[in-house]
Amino acid sequence: MIDYEKVIPQKIRDIQPSGIRKFFDIAQQVEGVISLSVGEPDFKTPWAARKEAINVLEKGRTAYTANAGLIQLRKEISLYLKNFIRTEYDPEGEIIVTVGGSEALDLAMRALVQPGDEVLVPEPSFVCYSPIVTVCGGTPVPIVMTEEDKFKLRADSLKAAITPRTKALILPFPNNPTGSIMRREELEKIAEVLRGTDIMVISDEIYSEMTYGGEKHVSIASLEGMQERTIVVNGFSKTYAMTGWRLGYCAGPRPVIKQMLKLHQYCIMSSPTVSQYAAITALTKCREDVDRMLEEYDMRRRLVVKGFNDMGLTCFEPEGAFYVFPCIKSTGMKSSEFCEKLIYSKKVAVVPGSAFGESGEGYVRVSYAYSVHHITTALERIREFVEELKK
Amino acid sequence: MNNVNKKLLDLLKQNARLSNAELAAMLGISEQEVTAGIKQLEQEGIIIGYAAIVNEEKADDNAVTAIIELKVTPFKDRGFDDLAHTIMQYDEVDTVFLLSGANDLSITITGTSLRKVALFVSERLAVLDGVLSTTTHFVLRRYKEKSHVFNEEHSDERSLVSP
Ligand SMILES: Cc1ncc(COP(=O)(O)O)c(C=O)c1O
Numbered sequence: 251m252i253d254y255e256k257v258i259p260q261k262i263r264d265i266q267p268s269g270i271r272k273f274f275d276i277a278q279q280v281e282g283v284i285s286l287s288v289g290e291p292d293f294k295t296p297w298a299a300r301k302e303a304i305n306v307l308e309k310g311r312t313a314y315t316a317n318a319g320l321i322q323l324r325k326e327i328s329l330y331l332k333n334f335i336r337t338e339y340d341p342e343g344e345i346i347v348t349v350g351g352s353e354a355l356d357l358a359m360r361a362l363v364q365p366g367d368e369v370l371v372p373e374p375s376f377v378c379y380s381p382i383v384t385v386c387g388g389t390p391v392p393i394v395m396t397e398e399d400k401f402k403l404r405a406d407s408l409k410a411a412i413t414p415r416t417k418a419l420i421l422p423f424p425n426n427p428t429g430s431i432m433r434r435e436e437l438e439k440i441a442e443v444l445r446g447t448d449i450m451v452i453s454d455e456i457y458s459e460m461t462y463g464g465e466k467h468v469s470i471a472s473l474e475g476m477q478e479r480t481i482v483v484n485g486f487s488k489t490y491a492m493t494g495w496r497l498g499y500c501a502g503p504r505p506v507i508k509q510m511l512k513l514h515q516y517c518i519m520s521s522p523t524v525s526q527y528a529a530i531t532a533l534t535k536c537r538e539d540v541d542r543m544l545e546e547y548d549m550r551r552r553l554v555v556k557g558f559n560d561m562g563l564t565c566f567e568p569e570g571a572f573y574v575f576p577c578i579k580s581t582g583m584k585s586s587e588f589c590e591k592l593i594y595s596k597k598v599a600v601v602p603g604s605a606f607g608e609s610g611e612g613y614v615r616v617s618y619a620y621s622v623h624h625i626t627t628a629l630e631r632i633r634e635f636v637e638e639l640k641k
Numbered sequence: 642m643n644n645v646n647k648k649l650l651d652l653l654k655q656n657a658r659l660s661n662a663e664l665a666a667m668l669g670i671s672e673q674e675v676t677a678g679i680k681q682l683e684q685e686g687i688i689i690g691y692a693a694i695v696n697e698e699k700a701d702d703n704a705v706t707a708i709i710e711l712k713v714t715p716f717k718d719r720g721f722d723d724l725a726h727t728i729m730q731y732d733e734v735d736t737v738f739l740l741s742g743a744n745d746l747s748i749t750i751t752g753t754s755l756r757k758v759a760l761f762v763s764e765r766l767a768v769l770d771g772v773l774s775t776t777t778h779f780v781l782r783r784y785k786e787k788s789h790v791f792n793e794e795h796s797d798e799r800s801l802v803s804p
Contacts (some may be wrong), residue, residue, distance in 0.1 A: 290803060622656055626659070
């Protein structure tokens with residue numbers, strides 16, 4: 251019989267399934283759970299984009315597109331980035347349309363990382379960065395971010411983590427799971443550390459439209475001297491509520507994009523055609539829909555923050571994405587224990603902060619991509635749970 | 642209407658049970674401002690009441706709702722108002738609308754049985770002065786009312802937990 255232990259490399263077998271997956275299995279066993287655990291919008295894709303997809307299907311546009319994506323779409327992305335992050339990218343050679351931001355992250359890492367390289371991964375953060383680094387033979391080096399710093403990346407922590415082997419820094423802001431963002435002056439300090447080095451920045455800006463209060467999202471690519479060392483990753487999943495369409499993109503320096511495009515050619519050919527047409531419409535005709543969603547998220551955000559603070563689980567004010575990250579240390583429980591008890595006793599699912607890196611221990615991730623009614627019902631149950639714990 | 646009141650109205654139309662504290666948090670204003678805004682909306686007659694949206698079939702197995710369209714002769718000077726006012730007085734009547742188009746008044750009523758609703762139409766409505774004809778439509782199923790979807794538990798297709 252074939253010995254899969256030998257067939258499958260140790261490196262692959264050693265990859266841990268994400269803590270989210272484990273928690274999903276638990277949540278699924280419990281009947282009647284109400285969830286605050288999803289990482290995708292509750293809104294439907296704006297109708298104009300859906301209609302365009304129907305339209306192109308009717309016209310039979312079902313062939314591959316150019317490897318890098320439809321040129322009209324790349325032009326619109328270029329225009330969007332110019333307006334939104336004030337950075338110019340040539341649609342020919344500096345932008346690739348990818349299968350979600352996920353593929354863009356994977357391409358960036360595979361194009362940059364070789365065995366022996368270290369990649370700096372600020373945590374808590376999204377679950378895919380470290381496993382991809384590992385698959386590439388690199389070593390993920392976590393940088394701890396703490397609530398005292400509002401879960402922002404400190405320039406001195408960054409400096410301390412850099413070694414001669416450092417190949418790249420993941421810059422995961424606005425952040426999933428904490429909702430933290432980096433303001434211009436904070437990014438400036440990070441840029442100061444990186445300028446003059448050969449360290450690349452992979453800036454995961456998938457939540458860039460979702461910032462609340464104050465100045466809009468600033469990309470590190472827009473800071474002086476940074477565009478040449480930054481790969482911007484973004485996409486349509488969150489902003490346009492298009493998670494299932496699997497469409498994202500990356501923009502960066504020509505020599506890097508050229509290598510990434512090769513990888514993309516060989517493993518993907520081209521991103522989904524129908525999705526690309528719909529994305530053109532999303533970029534050109536759906537601003538009002540996006541603004542409406544953003545306003546709704548912001549209201550829910552304030553409601554949820556207040557809810558947790560009122561029940562005594564302190565919650566720093568998240569300024570981005572659609573998550574809040576309340577601290578549950580006062581309950582004396584580990585975050586996975588808290589989440590399991592909550593789901594069994596009150597049937598509410600939130601995600602243990604520890605699923606996003608060790609520094610997420612003591613927190614839980616709460617998504618507010620739900621209706622206000624759903625949120626208030628779930629908050630009420632969590633409040634009961636916390637009250638009962640005090641007895 | 643000022644912007645705050647417009648937003649308050651939007652939120653209350655969705656969910657009238659949000660507390661003033663919750664409304665204040667959501668809109669980023671003080672509770673006093675919320676109280677004042679709601680008071681103004683009520684005083685100006687913009688908000689005329691607060692009511693639950695009920696899944697009647699679940700609340701009472703036999704409950705029936707009917708939409709009744711009436712053709713009527715308008716009275717000189719007073720148009721349709723007199724008749725509408727008369728019909729409004731009946732407790733069974735939930736809504737009374739004046740319509741453009743082929744029919745004139747549209748009424749919804751909810752009764753405890755089919756028979757009661759039918760009798761109400763024939764004995765109370767059809768006989769009113771000015772009523773020329775009635776058409777009764779019984780409601781078979783409710784899907785959505787005031788933006789609320791019935792049986793919503795099936796509508797979220799997202800995975801329960803995702804990264
Ligand atoms: C921080 C972050 N980056 C990237 C992604 C990937 O999104 P997609 O591949 O749908 O564009 C996600 C999705 O949850 C995310 O939260």
